[in-house]
Amino acid sequence: MITTLLALEDRLAQGQDFDRLLHPEFFEFGRSGRRWTRTEVLAELSGHGDQPSRTAVSAYQLAPDCWHLSWRSEGTRAAWRSSIWVQTAAGWQMRFHQATPIP
Incomplete structure (x- = not known):
């Protein structure tokens, strides 16, 4: 399952399939501390086009159709x-995301 979820995260990082992959009630607490709604993400974010370097990847099944994925991004x-x-009728969708900066 980790491989599947990381592939979906990569599509979002590349600015692909936002409309399909973000749940209608999605929201995010970004690395900047800003709270982003799905509408704001769709309007303003285009992805940064790179594959983030990841360490400490883990995934936990919270319910039959719900997974929590966590990882550490490296670099700047x-x-x-x-x-x-x-997992919805539309496929796997991100419902929530949070990024906490590492000093």
Whole structure:
């Protein structure tokens, strides 16, 4: 399951499939501390086009159709990242994301 979820995270990082992959009630606490709604993400974010370097990847099944993915991004955008993914009729969708900067 980790491989599947990381592939979906990569599509979002590349600015692909936002409309399909973000749950209608998605929101995020970004690395900057800003709270982003799905509408704001769709309007303003285009992805940064790179594959983040990841360490400390883990995934936990919270329910039959719900997974929590966490990992550490490295480099200039170093942060602990956490996503909640739910399986819907539309496929896997990110319901929540949070990035906490690493000083």
